[in-house]
Amino acid sequence: MRAQTELPAIGIAFLLLTVVVVLVVGAANTALTAAERPAIEQQEAAGLSDQLVSQQASITSRANVLDAAELPALTASDLRQEYDLSPGHDARVRLDGDPIAVAGDPTGGTTVDRLVVLERRVERTLQPAFTNNRSVTLPRRTPNATLEIDPPAGTVVRSVRADDRILLRNQSGLRGEFDISLSRYETVRLSFETAGVLSTGDVRIVYYPAKTRKATLTVTVDA
Amino acid sequence: MHRAQASVTAIEAGIGVILLMSLVFVFVLGGPGAQNPQAQTQLDLYATDAATLLSNEQPRHADQTRLAEVTRSQAAFDREADALERRVERILPPNVLFQVETASGTVGYPLPDDVRTGTTTVPTTNGKVTFTVWYA
Numbered sequence: 001m002r003a004q005t006e007l008p009a010i011g012i013a014f015l016l017l018t019v020v021v022v023l024v025v026g027a028a029n030t031a032l033t034a035a036e037r038p039a040i041e042q043q044e045a046a047g048l049s050d051q052l053v054s055q056q057a058s059i060t061s062r063a064n065v066l067d068a069a070e071l072p073a074l075t076a077s078d079l080r081q082e083y084d085l086s087p088g089h090d091a092r093v094r095l096d097g098d099p100i101a102v103a104g105d106p107t108g109g110t111t112v113d114r115l116v117v118l119e120r121r122v123e124r125t126l127q128p129a130f131t132n133n134r135s136v137t138l139p140r141r142t143p144n145a146t147l148e149i150d151p152p153a154g155t156v157v158r159s160v161r162a163d164d165r166i167l168l169r170n171q172s173g174l175r176g177e178f179d180i181s182l183s184r185y186e187t188v189r190l191s192f193e194t195a196g197v198l199s200t201g202d203v204r205i206v207y208y209p210a211k212t213r214k215a216t217l218t219v220t221v222d223a
Numbered sequence: 224m225h226r227a228q229a230s231v232t233a234i235e236a237g238i239g240v241i242l243l244m245s246l247v248f249v250f251v252l253g254g255p256g257a258q259n260p261q262a263q264t265q266l267d268l269y270a271t272d273a274a275t276l277l278s279n280e281q282p283r284h285a286d287q288t289r290l291a292e293v294t295r296s297q298a299a300f301d302r303e304a305d306a307l308e309r310r311v312e313r314i315l316p317p318n319v320l321f322q323v324e325t326a327s328g329t330v331g332y333p334l335p336d337d338v339r340t341g342t343t344t345v346p347t348t349n350g351k352v353t354f355t356v357w358y359a
Contacts, residue, residue, distance in 0.1 A: 005232045013236035020243045024250075031250040042261055046268065053272075064275045110261060115272035115314055214314060 037223050041110035044089055045221040049114045051083045052093065053217065058082065061119060066217070068120035071095065076103035085221075094218040109222030118215045121208045128205070130198045135191035140209030143184040148177050148204040155196030157203075162188045262358070266319075266341025270354045273314050273321070274345045277307075278352075293325060294349040300327035315356065324353040331355075 055063040058078075059070045074093065079085045079101055090104025095118070128136035138145070147168075151157050156173040159166055160180070167180045182188045190205070192198060280289040289310070293303045308330040311321055322331035326349075334340070340357045 005230060009230050009232045013232045016236055017239050017243075020240050024243050024247045027247050028250045039260065042264055046264055049268070062279055064272055064279070112265060112268060113316075114268060115276065115316075117276060216316070 038110055041089075041221050041223045042112070044086060044223065045091075045110050045112040045219050048079070048083055048085060048091060048221060049112050049217065049219040052219065053114050053116055064115070065117045065119050065212070066095070066215070068118055071100060071118075074101040076101055079103040088223070090222045092220045094220075096215050097218070104222075106220050106222035109220050111218060111220045114217040114219070116215050116217045117212045119210045119212045122211050124207055124209060126205045126207065127200055128203060129200045130192075130202075134194055134198055135189055136203075136205070137189045138182075138187055138205070138207055140207070141184055141187050142182060142207040142209050144179060144181045145205055145207040146177060146179050147190075148206075149174050149202070150204075151175065151194070151196065151198060151202050155194055155198060155202070157192055157194045157198075159193045161191045161193070262339060263341065266339065266356055266358070267343065268341070269315060269319055270321075270341040270343040270356045273311055273356070274343050274352070274354045276314055277310065278345050278347065280310075288347070290345065290352055291347045291349055294327060294347050294352060297327045300325060304328065304330045311354075318359050319356050320359050321357075322355045324355070326350040 051057060053060060053064045053066075059066055059074055061067045079091055079093070080087070080103055085091050085103055090106035090109070091102070092099060092106045093101045095116075124140070126136065126138065130136075147160065149157050149160075151173070157175070158171060158173070159169040160174065160178075161167060162180070162182055163186075168174055168178055192203065278288055278290045289303075289307070293300055293307050307323065311323060311331065315321055320332045322329060322334050334355060335357070338357045340355050342353065342355045344351055344353045
């Protein structure tokens with residue numbers, strides 16, 4: 001007697017195997033696509049946050065230093081165009097938990113935290129006394145300053161120097177309000193070359209030092 | 224008299240189904256491997272951010288930046304090491320520990336053996352500085 005299979009048995013066996021193969025391929029495909037999404041979101045979040053804190057970004061004044069004046073101007077279209085957010089993805093940018101900009105509607109997604117420093121400029125006024133000499137050192141670094149020079153009747157201010165660099169010069173006398181730009185990396189010593197005496201109140205210097213505090217920039221991307 | 228005989232085809236089909244089901248379970252349960260790649264990226268970003276903030280900071284006394292000042296000489300390192308440690312501690316979030324390695328010495332916490340770390344190395348004018356961070 002030979003072992004012999006029967007046609008219906010083969011048919012059922014093939015059917016069973018085909019169904020199982022289809023199920024397996026479907027499950028594998030679903031698993032792979034589900035595993036890909038978080039990786040894509042994470043890469044996008046890391047890349048977007050890199051661009052937001054880089055030196056070239058419009059919201060930063062240096063790498064990882066955010067400018068408090070520029071930060072509120074960040075909009076969703078900035079995120080899409082300047083910072084290269086992909087068209088199909090949504091993103092939210094928060095600073096210490098407060099939302100700054102939202103592009104689309106991110107629900108869930110992957111989050112990345114960046115350590116930054118928030119810098120804002122404050123205004124300080126200085127009226128030097130000129131007791132011993134005609135120069136004054138600004139106590140803080142500032143990228144620019146506004147000078148108001150109002151000397152008394154017999155005094156002529158001929159020039160203003162910043163650390164030996166001549167900023168303003170007028171042989172017949174400087175008088176009025178002047179905007180000067182200074183080095184932001186060093187504190188500066190302003191010297192006034194005058195004919196005559198200077199006292200308190202003749203020169204008023206308004207300068208803009210920076211105040212910083214540390215903060216966390218949170219970027220969430222939903223693919 | 225007929226003896227019942229197991230159909231060989233059914234047995235073969237059964238074995239095929241078992242093999243395929245094992246493949247399905249590999250995909251469904253997930254293979255072993257990177258359990259949390261997001262933690263690795265986040266740690267690397269913490270290290271990079273700390274290094275960037277310190278390398279662009281004004282020095283306390285001399286030299287171009289705080290990091291360059293610390294690495295300038297052994298004496299400078301001994302003097303500035305505490306300040307550097309406090310500064311890095313303030314920059315990083317509270318649940319993150321760190322270690323900063325320079326040619327003149329190391330500041331921070333001792334590095335545990337089996338923990339996931341993020342690391343970055345920055346060149347300064349006086350040598351390389353390596354930042355290593357990990358979750359507490």
